[in-house]
Amino acid sequence: MATEAQGISGAFWQQAARRLRHNPRALIASALLILVVLLAIVGPHLTAVRYDALDWNALAVPPQWDGAHWLGTDRLGRDLFVRTMVGVRISLLIGVLASAVSLIIGVIWGMVAGYSGGRTDELMMRAVDVLYSLPYLFVVIILTTLFSRGSLVVLFVAIGAVGWLTIARIVRGQTLILARSEFVEAARAIGVAPAAMLWRHIVPNLSGTIVAYATLAIPQMMLFESFLSFLGLGVQEPLPSLGNLINDGAREMQSAAWMLLVPAGFLLLLLLCLSVVGDALRDALDPRDSTA
């Protein structure tokens, strides 16, 4: 029984991998993504300059291929390449952690609602509906301004705690179907406890959906982070994030367009790659829903 189940799920992932391999756009996007992530990890070590080091001899110099600062410096003489790379790290980190938070809440919430059914389900999903109708960045803004501005932990918990609604809805829908299927009924008949049932039988069957939506959640969470940092509510100086780099750049764009274009370009590249990969993963792992 166990080996058979493994065989089936192995085939599922193999099939998904095959679908992905036939999607050139997704392959290019993943390659670019890996490249940017590697650059963000290795990049700051390539030069001796730290992200918050001021170079008084090179204030606001434009990008130059042979000089000390290849993507130029900002108004305070800080190296824009190093700052952008550190910013990519921080933005990605917050995106991943916030996605993890929202995924954990959303999966548990959706699974419990879908598996319990009846009144509990109704109540839990009505709560999701109410929260859904709120402009949730608002809630994040209030949370982050009120509780220690600039703390990275508060930031990703706040973003993650508000972003779980979509995944809860999707998981609940899938769980409803799974809860009625024969293997779950069989497990229930031999006395498997609800918690073990969810963990051992429902979660593995949801894994495809969860992986696909996790990939799609990361760019969204990164967007929230940059949005908050742009408004001055997220990552605080001197720590760079793509959001506050763009904000700084936007103020200087009249005289120094590169200060805007460099971080904006990296943010766009990341967001585009992540959403292309996420879409492709969803199509590959969740073939039912391929038109949206």
Added chain:
Amino acid sequence: MLAYAARRLAALPLTLFIIVTLAFAVVRSAPGGPFDAEQSLPPQVKANLERAYGLDQPLALQYVRYLRGVVHGDFGPSLRYRDLSVRELIAQGLPVSLTLGFCALLFALAGGLPLGILAARRRGSVLDHGIMGLAVLGVALPSFVTGPLLVLVFGLLLHWLPVAGWQGGNPAYLILPVITLALPLLAYIARLVRGSLLEVLQSDYIRAARARGLGSGRVIWRHALPAALLPVVSYLGPATAFVVTGSLVVETVFALPGTGRYLVDAAINRDYTLVMGMVIVYGLITLLCNLAADLTYGWLDPRIAHGD
């Protein structure tokens, strides 16, 4: 349908009440107070200020008082802008924000619908790929990037349009903010319309209509499109929420005198009454827009209203 509308309308005050209560709890449990920011007020002055605004009362009493005020349309005085009431502040900024949001929604629909339909009709063509490529870009591009870029190109390089400001709603000053706010929506609507139109075009009743010999234009406009627009209608609810939050960024980028900046500044300054007022106003706007979208949806697709 009427019963459905009545039920949804009846749930509105309850939802709003929950929002106000939650907001009150969160805002008041935050550390710090509205009079901390000013340079070390003498304790006696601070105590007097707090007494004048009723902040020395028990929290429960303040809550009841606040609710009573809100029911009568009184949001209290702003704790930061001492000479103005929250109502006056909102009355100053809201017309700007509403104009911006409404124009952006219209523009997104006016642009997104035709592009989506065009892409679906020419499925697989260069045009389709072009539109969808731009749509992916549009959805991914955050407005705090497009805004400054548009200003850079059309304001600073080409000098076609003003860079920032409002000037009493002068249309020239509206163009860039509206485009910035609408772009992601427009792109999303185009994708949505294309996707749902393609799905509908594969359904049996469309095949039947084709079999009866109807021309492709008639099939699309009369038979497929009404059904294909349903997802767009239901998206209009979340779209308003998007516009409301998006206006925060756009108002910052273009220095518009709207209400967007109030919320952030008020929360930082612990201007309790202004934060609450903003939450209520924006909460009400999104709830009403969601309701309108859902009712339209129920009217177009009666299964929804009669379901559950």
